[in-house]
Amino acid sequence: MTTRAAIGYLRTDISGARQQWDESRISSVAGKLGYDLRKTVAWGLRVEEPMKRLRVQLSRLGLSTIVTPNLDHFDGKIPGAIREVADVITVSPEMKYMRRPRTVSLADATFAVSPEVMALLASAAEIAEAGGRDGVDVEHVLLAMLRNPEITVGPLREIGIGPETYGKRLAQLTQPS
Template identity: 55%
Template sequence: MRPQPAAIGFLRHDVSGAQQQWDQAQIQQLAQRLGYDLCKTLVFGPETDRPLQRVRTAVSRLAAEAVITPSLDHFGGRVPDDLVRVADVITVSPENTYARWLLPPIENR
């Protein structure tokens, strides 16, 4: 068992463009600040076949608790529902966590 929960980074090089290295550094820094062991950063482009399936496979293989991305733009502007079912999705800018687990509503008794 790891001393810290595992995370993977994800970005699209066509979205990051010239700031790809900056985006990767921001993913690393946020992972460290939040207490994650950043195991791997996946860098895909528009030519990548089934990118979300590849991310989910990496989450499963690495037993990752979170996927950290520079922004939702790297996922086409929205949180992928099937990914957030298996891992938290964390964005660097704006910093936000889309958590897997929601607390059930409190019932009035």
């Protein structure tokens, strides 16, 4: 069995006297979910640029999963800089927040596309906006295709989304939760 690896993260000002207990719970949940916990970093408020430092730790260790006691250790919301590079698992409640690679805003993109592609991207942008996202990613495009069944896979190829990508993602999106 392949073992996945993770890093633990907590803020000492949030854990306080419970720091040792929080570290133990991080280790326990990581092990229960099949992760090899490589290390746990515990930083206080005086640490400069903690999210930048956490990204450096992830990069140095070649990891893409963080286990933390709860979202309070990220001030209630996972920062985009972390969400771009890592899945985040919280101990309480036990949840996994999937990585969200950076997306490109359509307003920032300049390229020539067919009217069919423009219609698909406009629909995808509406879906992304309704979901509170600033950019469009593959899932939004695929959901737009489901919303507009008359659109063929041609526009996907035109914008660089090949069958190996849309086949897997479309299957994931259409599976019942």
